[in-house]
Amino acid sequence: xxxxxxxxxxxxxxxxxxxxxxxxxxxxxxxxxxxxxxxxxxxxxxxxxxxxxxxxxxxxxxxxxxxxxxxxxxxxxxxxxxxxxxxxxxxxxxxxxxxxxxxxx
Numbered sequence: 001x002x003x004x005x006x007x008x009x010x011x012x013x014x015x016x017x018x019x020x021x022x023x024x025x026x027x028x029x030x031x032x033x034x035x036x037x038x039x040x041x042x043x044x045x046x047x048x049x050x051x052x053x054x055x056x057x058x059x060x061x062x063x064x065x066x067x068x069x070x071x072x073x074x075x076x077x078x079x080x081x082x083x084x085x086x087x088x089x090x091x092x093x094x095x096x097x098x099x100x101x102x103x104x105x
Contacts, residue, residue: 003081007068010088011061018057023047049103056095064088 021029026046028034030053036044064087071083 003068003072003077003084007065007084011065014057014061018054018061021050021053023050026050045103049099052099052102056091060088060091 023046026033033041033044033046064084067087068080068084071080075083
């Protein structure tokens, strides 16, 4: 039961983060963007990045939920917890890599 509560809270947070960040508040909320110089910010493709950012975190919430639900049906709670942790943590380095590759000049 605790796992279900954690899953719901974490996924609500991920979806809220994906929807809360926009062009107007990116200067405050996006780590790295808020430390860029004015010239770097002008060269940064912020709108394209935000589309990628929102899509990534929404999909992270969706797919981690699906994997956890399937795991919950098939395995015990410990295995399900490990599956959930992995499905949330493993995509993050890919997000960072793709962000640096595609949006950093």
